[in-house]
Amino acid sequence: MLGEIVGVYGVRGWIRVVSETEPLENILRYSPWLVDGVTRAVAEGRRHGKGLVARLVGCEDRDQAAELVGKTIAVTRDRLPAPRPDEFYWADLEGLAVETTNGVPLGHVSHLFATGANDVLVVKGERERLLPFVWGDVVKDVDFAGNVIRVDWDPDF
Numbered sequence: 694m695l696g697e698i699v700g701v702y703g704v705r706g707w708i709r710v711v712s713e714t715e716p717l718e719n720i721l722r723y724s725p726w727l728v729d730g731v732t733r734a735v736a737e738g739r740r741h742g743k744g745l746v747a748r749l750v751g752c753e754d755r756d757q758a759a760e761l762v763g764k765t766i767a768v769t770r771d772r773l774p775a776p777r778p779d780e781f782y783w784a785d786l787e788g789l790a791v792e793t794t795n796g797v798p799l800g801h802v803s804h805l806f807a808t809g810a811n812d813v814l815v816v817k818g819e820r821e822r823l824l825p826f827v828w829g830d831v832v833k834d835v836d837f838a839g840n841v842i843r844v845d846w847d848p849d850f
Contacts, residue, residue, distance in 0.1 A: 696720050696766040698728070701759050702741070706752040708761055710738070710745040717745055723772050729764040779828060781835060783812075790841045791816045791824070794833055797848045799824075814842070822850075 700709035712720040717740065724735035728749070738747030752758055776782060783805045791799045791814065800818020805826065807813075812826040824846060825831050834843040 694765045694767050695723060695726075698761045698764050698766065700762055701755050702746040704755045705748070706754050706758050707746050707748045708752070708758050709741075710747050710766065712745055720745065720766065721747065723768045725768075727767040727769065728761060785837070786814070786835070786842065788840075789835070789837075791818075792841055792843055793848055794843055794845050799844070799846065799848060802842065822846075 695714055696710050696712040698708045699711050701707065702709050710720065712718075714720045714723075718738075721735055721738040725732045726735060726749070727733075733752075734750040736748045736750045736752075738745060749761070752761065773782070786802050787804055789802050791802060793799065798818065799822060800816045803815045803817045803821075805812050805814055810825075814824040814826050814832075816822040816824055824844060831844050831846060832842060833845055836843070
């Protein structure tokens with residue numbers, strides 16, 4: 694998910710958008726969007742205050758825009774740039790097994806979330822753990838072939 698439609702803007706079919714991209718405006722570059730699975734081209738968009746507003750092709754009035762409120766915005770994978778070797782899309786990490794560098798299984802990545810300092814892996818196993826995604830210090834290896842993330846983490850913590 695790249696964002697969500699959170700409201701309407703004006704009477705000519707514009708929508709308010711919350712973007713999960715950095716910077717916020719990048720979401721506008723990924724047209725067409727999948728709005729709850731339906732392909733919708735972005736006609737125009739811009740920053741507005743602390744957020745974004747956009748108009749989708751075929752969305753011409755406030756009533757049509759209102760029907761989109763609450764819907765998620767995604768794109769097909771081929772629309773995204775390839776991550777650098779030291780970068781990962783969160784969706785690719787979800788579901789991977791997590792084990793310590795000594796081979797002790799901790800569980801699987803349920804999801805991730807961002808904090809002001811770093812991203813956090815939510816690992817669910819015999820209990821839930823929150824592991825900071827700090828490359829080199831905590832996260833030692835992401836092995837997609839083996840479907841495992843190796844971490845320097847005390848299994849008792």
